[in-house]
Amino acid sequence: MTVRSYDRLYIDGDWREPAGGDRIEVISPHTEQVIASVPDGTAADMDRAVEAARRSFDGGEWQRTPVADRIAAVERLANLYEKRIPEFAEIISAENGSPISFSMAAQAGASWLAISSFVTLARAFDWESERAGVFVPSVTIRREPVGVVAAIVPWNVPQMVAMPKVIPALLAGCSVVLKPSPETPLDAYLLAELIDEVGLPAGVFNMVPGGREAGQHLVSHAGVDKVAFTGSTAAGRTIARICGEQLKRCSLELGGKSAAIVLDDADLGVVTQGLKMAAIINSGQGCTNQTRVLASRSNYANVLDAVVETVRSMKVGEPADPTVEIGPMVSQRHQGRVQDYIALGESEGAKVVIGGPGRPADQPTGWYVRPTVFSEARNEMRICQEEIFGPVITVIPYVDQADAVRIANDSEYGLAGSVWTTDLERGNDIARRVRTGIFGINQFTADFLAPSGGFKASGIGREFGAEGLAMYTEIKAIYPPPAAGQLGTFTDAG
Ligand code: NAD
Secondary structure (H helix, E strand, O other): OOOOOOOOEEEOOEEEOOOOOOEEEEEOOOOOOEEEEEEOOOHHHHHHHHHHHHHHHHHOHHHHOOHHHHHHHHHHHHHHHHHOHHHHHHHHHHHHOOOHHHHHHHHHHHHHHHHHHHHHHHHHOOOEEEEOOOOOOOEEEEEEEOOEEEEEOOOOOHHHHHHHHHHHHHHHOOEEEEEOOOOOOHHHHHHHHHHHHHOOOOOOEEEOOOOHHHHHHHHHOOOOOEEEEEOOHHHHHHHHHHHHHHOOEEEEEOOOOOEEEEOOOOOHHHHHHHHHHHHOHHHHOOOOOOOEEEEEOOOHHHHHHHHHHHHHOOOEOOOOOOOOOEOOOOOHHHHHHHHHHHHHHHHHOOEEEEOOOOOOOOOOOOOOOOOEEEEOOOOOOHHHHOOOOOOEEEEEEEOOHHHHHHHHHOOOEEOOEEEEOOOHHHHHHHHHHOOOOOOEEOOOOOOOOOOEOOEEOOEEOOEOHHHHHHOOEEEEEEOOOOOOOOOOOHHHHO
């Protein structure tokens, strides 16, 4: 087993003693046993990390390193990372209970691919170029690093959401303080070890695990220029308020309650397969999961059967088993929360078709829930409006195509969605009407060379793509000296 405990924090280019003695225990969601522990970072630790990041940024060594050399350093990290993919996968599955097949492909493998994708993007990125002006013949438009970045990530896909923060920040010349979630600090330790091996200037990368309080201290710290946050919409609002007061840059990747619209002409075989990825990925603990499946009244029974078939076909069990597709919930608290939502759905009048309250009979320990499908759900029910973050799907009837789009958009969130149809013109039309940042036609995926992010309460800003790299830069316009006899002011324009 590659899982182990740690005693130090990664600050200022080395492993440092924590300021306090408290520890975070990492508990296996499958065995409910403590598997490792790490220091619980305090405000004093965050202060030290931000001061180191600030010193390194203001000292200027990394930001003045030519971008080709910064890219080369990140490529070295990609090479080291690739060799450790199975280890990352094993650690993440042990921490948060993700099925190992998902962890290999989507937690660890995809995180490595994300690093390489940012290298591709950084090579093509417009770091500095000339533009013709109205008053002057040419202006230099430059992308400079945004400064010290606080990167705060959740537990569900901890590396996959750390990569689009840490990597573009490093490529842009920023310094970073990464705060992993208390449920999943161990994969962040392995990342810090690899970054240490790459050998960046001291203070450019720092990693301090901690809880909400330490996170909020980090966000509020005057030495931080930008907060890059992924997590709940509730925490996102608090962070946005603090950043607003301090006029700090912030990008927020928050919750979702996305819809999959199944049209009557859809191939239900494709839907059954596709919903595994679109609706229940990572045991339902995925921000883009389309847990509202919309079906027309006339085709409702067929779609419901397809959804139930999808859920029934997915094996529930121990995350380390490569044939398992649904593992436990991350924590006992979260298990209780999902079970409460299942009970709430019944009390709201929705009908359990498969699953229901309680735990799977064949899982005596672990924070498992019964994968559940509700029929006769109405979009105004809380189970259709609130993010449950578990394997719980509601199948909601619609009258016609316009009604389906209306229901999909009747949500405070706007993260993702999909449409399933054999009529691509209708599919494209719907893709343009649903107000979300990511949308799939007969599939659901999010490519690293394309931007990802949310409309409405699902967030502000984008990650991945050139747009996601640009979020770690400030734009500067430099005016060259005027030619002899030219004043170079706007009064010349007349
Ligand atoms: P969370 O908001 O409770 O915590 C996320 C991280 O923020 C943790 O590291 C936590 O310690 C820290 N934190 C919490 N409150 C904070 C505060 N006030 N100030 C600073 N830091 C704070 O979320 P979670 O339960 O860990 O993660 C699940 C949520 O993440 C879901 O809502 C999910 O949709 C969302 N998510 C979104 C995306 C996306 O790309 N939009 C991706 C993954 C997860």
